[in-house]
Amino acid sequence: MRLKCPLCGDRDRREFYYYGAEDYLHRPAEGAPLAEWDNYLHLRDNPAGVLRDLWYHEAGCSQWLLVTRNTVTHEIASVELVAERAK
Amino acid sequence: MPELIAKSALDGRSLTLAGVTLAEASAGPITSIAILQDGAKDVAKGLKPLGLAFPKPQQFTEKAGVRIVWTGRDQAFLIGVAPPELEGAAVTDQSDGWTVLAVTGVAAVDVLARLVPMDLRPAAFPVKQVLRTQVSHMNAIILRTGDYAVEIMVFRSMARTAWHEVQTAMEMVAARSGIKI
Numbered sequence: 547m548r549l550k551c552p553l554c555g556d557r558d559r560r561e562f563y564y565y566g567a568e569d570y571l572h573r574p575a576e577g578a579p580l581a582e583w584d585n586y587l588h589l590r591d592n593p594a595g596v597l598r599d600l601w602y603h604e605a606g607c608s609q610w611l612l613v614t615r616n617t618v619t620h621e622i623a624s625v626e627l628v629a630e631r632a633k
Numbered sequence: 634m635p636e637l638i639a640k641s642a643l644d645g646r647s648l649t650l651a652g653v654t655l656a657e658a659s660a661g662p663i664t665s666i667a668i669l670q671d672g673a674k675d676v677a678k679g680l681k682p683l684g685l686a687f688p689k690p691q692q693f694t695e696k697a698g699v700r701i702v703w704t705g706r707d708q709a710f711l712i713g714v715a716p717p718e719l720e721g722a723a724v725t726d727q728s729d730g731w732t733v734l735a736v737t738g739v740a741a742v743d744v745l746a747r748l749v750p751m752d753l754r755p756a757a758f759p760v761k762q763v764l765r766t767q768v769s770h771m772n773a774i775i776l777r778t779g780d781y782a783v784e785i786m787v788f789r790s791m792a793r794t795a796w797h798e799v800q801t802a803m804e805m806v807a808a809r810s811g812i813k814i
């Protein structure tokens with residue numbers, strides 16, 4: 547598996563550290579109901595198909611990346627900088 | 634204040650095997666310039682007197698012995714000169730934090746192919762390009778400085794390990810080419 551880092555280009559999977567689901571980008575607001583926190587912390591889909599998750603370019607530019615990929619076909623649809631996305 | 638003598642990590646040593654030379658290069662001052670939000674214009678203005686522009690990803694430029702090297706998102710290293718007054722950026726002295734290894738020679742790329750998980754041949758890695766990747770398992774900044782010349786920046790604390798890794802690869806390449814070492 548290779549990821550095309552928007553800054554560094556095509557790199558081997560071993561240059562990246564895996565974090566988890568995109569859900570971590572959507573932290574509930576302070577005072578949100580417990581069910582929302584429960585969802586944020588613990589509940590994950592496990593799709594056979596398109597998945598969005600977070601990777602860290604540890605051996606490269608030290609950026610967090612949002613990767614859209616397919617768990618069935620192994621296709622990488624997109625790799626975005628989390629920092630640019632938040633702007 | 635007394636004049637203190639800066640000592641490099643490897644005493645400027647060098648080694649040549651089978652036409653490949655590994656040498657510690659002296660870089661001079663190294664300054665990290667990290668652009669703050671909306672600071673790009675001010676940084677560009679501050680760099681103008683040096684005749685340098687903030688580099689694009691994976692690029693470095695050089696003017697009169699002074700280099701500016703892309704090192705990350707909105708971050709670059711100014712190398713070889715004391716930093717100018719800069720607005721719009723977090724400016725940090727990194728001079729003591731890095732060791733620079735110069736690897737030169739026709740087979741330099743063959744040596745590094747054993748250590749670096751990137752294609753460093755000229756077609757894929759032309760002059761004036763820079764990569765952030767790894768040498769063995771050490772994070773490094775790798776610059777293509779000439780047709781047969783590459784410079785590797787590693788954390789100073791890793792200097793001797795990096796030297797050992799490159800030297801070992803040089804010995805292997807030399808052995809392969811049938812030259813007694």
Ligand SMILES: [Zn+2]
Nearest residue numbers: 551554606607
């Ligand atoms: Zn990267």
